[in-house]
């Protein structure tokens with residue numbers, strides 16, 4: 636029986652308290668314990684970004700983190716972005732720009748872009764490329780993803796005005 640640890644954290648705005656094996660990965664906590672399967676696992680070794688979530692507003696690769704490391708911290712997954720089932724401007728822009736094909740990279744890509752837009756509301760193309768540089772997409776060729784992030788930046792600024 637592996638060592639158990641009790642962690643408390645906030646996931647998508649909700650308090651979570653649970654006892655887990657000390658070696659459990661954050662991806663396993665999110666997907667298998669909490670049922671948040673929007674967080675994807677592809678490479679499992681920090682190379683593709685499919686597992687990106689926000690940890691205290693910063694993008695991290697959940698496949699590289701132990702669940703125990705998020706004790707006392709706040710996590711946002713793709714399920715936590717929309718409210719009242721209404722897509723965010725960023726999610727809507729991905730749909731409108733055709734920035735999704737198979738969709739496997741999309742949750743991580745959107746969370747990386749979300750983190751970028753929070754610190755840089757109107758990023759340049761260069762800044763977007765840098766912001767999503769840890770997220771691989773084998774379908775879209777990136778052009779539409781970059782257009783979607785640019786569009787979302789403009790929409791968000793308009794919503795705030």
Ligand code: FES
Nearest residue numbers: 677679681684698
């Ligand atoms: S699954 Fe985590 S970086 Fe690829």
Ligand code: FES
Nearest residue numbers: 736737772773774
């Ligand atoms: S849409 Fe298929 S990997 Fe990005």
